[in-house]
Amino acid sequence: MNIYEKLQAIRCELQGQTLKKSGKNEFVKYAYFELSDFIPAVNLLMKTHKITSTIQYDKDIAKLTLINCEKPEETLIFTSPMADGGLKACSPVQNLGASITYLRRYLWINALEIIEADSLDASTKKEEGEHFIPDDRTNLDIGKIVCSDCSQPILTKEGAEDTKVINFSKSKYGKPICWNCQQKKK
Known part of the structure; x- marks a missing residue:
């Protein structure tokens, strides 16, 4: 299978699983997916379909790259603009960590088409x-x-x-x- 077929198979298999949002913000009353809610399942599916990933961050862009392990020249890239985490009373490193965590989550949700209610x-x-x-x-x-x-x-x-x-x-x-x-x- 090429990387597109593999990604679609992973999306369909992940869609068949029950993913639960464990992240909660009590202040504005919403729930959200944390990385731990879906990454373990994603890692198993990627292992099965022989895909691996890398994430890179630069000043302006965060990039998730999916790589076909059977044909490493086949890659798919998903990007997002970088943004400050915007946390109050935190050090720059803590804000960077928040940005990385948010961006990782959004890159994966985008790449795998994890559905949340609009x-x-x-x-x-x-x-x-x-x-x-x-x-x-x-x-x-x-x-x-x-x-x-x-x-x-x-x-x-x-x-x-x-x-x-x-x-x-x-x-x-x-x-x-x-x-x-x-x-x-x-």
């Missing part, structure tokens, strides 16, 4: 004027809501989900758009 569209919503107000059942994952134009997470300077920008852009444009992309539309 945090805006699949949630129960109430409209009040022009503001989207999630109820207690909304499953928000910080950094999951990304700009429809540039695909960057819509976050505050502190690294929290920027609900004001999300709500405003959803009411004005019908979709989440980050502040920078909204400025370009003017």
Whole structure:
């Protein structure tokens, strides 16, 4: 099998497993996948299908490379822009560690098409004027809501989900758009 067939087989086999979100943020009431929720299963599937991986980080880009062990010249690359972890009261090294952990998780979720409920569209919503107000059942994952134009997470300077920008852009444009992309539309 070529690397595309192997990746698709891994995706399908992983989809057939029950993955549970063990990460919880009690403050904004959402659950999320931690790496430990899916990496053990992924490693076994990759071993079975003879694929290995590397992750590289540079100043601007994080890169997950999947390699066909039977034909090492066959690779698939998934990338993400680098971003600061945005943790308060932490050292630069702790913020770097947070960034690496988040990016690893998002790279794997993207590469393996691990499905999570769409945090805006699949949630129960109430409209009040022009503001989207999630109820207690909304499953928000910080950094999951990304700009429809540039695909960057819509976050505050502190690294929290920027609900004001999300709500405003959803009411004005019908979709989440980050502040920078909204400025370009003017």
